[in-house]
Amino acid sequence: MVSLGMPHRPIVLLGDPLLRELSRPVSSAAEAEPVFTDLRDTLHEFRRGHGFGRGISAVQIAVPVRLIYIEFEGRAYKLRNPVYEYLSGDTFELWDDCFSFPGLLVRVRRSVQVRVRYEGDDGEVLTLEADGALSELLQHEMDHLDGILAVDRALSRDAFCVRGEWERRYRL
Numbered sequence: 622m623v624s625l626g627m628p629h630r631p632i633v634l635l636g637d638p639l640l641r642e643l644s645r646p647v648s649s650a651a652e653a654e655p656v657f658t659d660l661r662d663t664l665h666e667f668r669r670g671h672g673f674g675r676g677i678s679a680v681q682i683a684v685p686v687r688l689i690y691i692e693f694e695g696r697a698y699k700l701r702n703p704v705y706e707y708l709s710g711d712t713f714e715l716w717d718d719c720f721s722f723p724g725l726l727v728r729v730r731r732s733v734q735v736r737v738r739y740e741g742d743d744g745e746v747l748t749l750e751a752d753g754a755l756s757e758l759l760q761h762e763m764d765h766l767d768g769i770l771a772v773d774r775a776l777s778r779d780a781f782c783v784r785g786e787w788e789r790r791y792r793l
């Protein structure tokens with residue numbers, strides 16, 4: 622695959638059926654690398670424009686493959702073909718948001734701890750164990766690979782809040 626080195630790409634938005642696709646595995650790190658570069662650049666551009674954003678899945682830039690890019694607490698994670706090894710039975714609730722519907726927050730429940738196995742740059746098998754904020758972020762991005770969105774996990778009909786209202790009510 623040849624990369625043209627585009628600085629960033631448009632985000633696929635809620636309503637586009639592409640977000641519902643089952644993303645396909647990526648066979649090599651070489652194939653993944655240009656997509657990771659675009660994911661990183663797109664995440665940075667989104668954060669400049671919206672003031673939030675820590676993770677993105679390839680389908681959100683219209684490339685339905687199993688790649689996730691995350692920046693969390695100063696570290697970057699490039700996950701190729703991630704699969705769950707463990708999801709805790711302990712759960713917590715949070716207001717979730719998404720690049721694909723940046724104006725909407727959704728109350729969801731996620732596992733407190735999670736462990737994910739994925740392929741690294743040299744084809745090695747790596748694991749990432751996370752809890753709390755990184756755990757829920759991983760679960761959000763893993764869902765994208767299977768066409769699942771936070772709106773599907775809304776806890777009730779009161780589990781939706783537009784961003785301005787959410788900031789007034791919950792961000793004190």
Ligand SMILES: [Zn+2]
Binds near residue numbers: 719
């Ligand atoms: Zn999302």
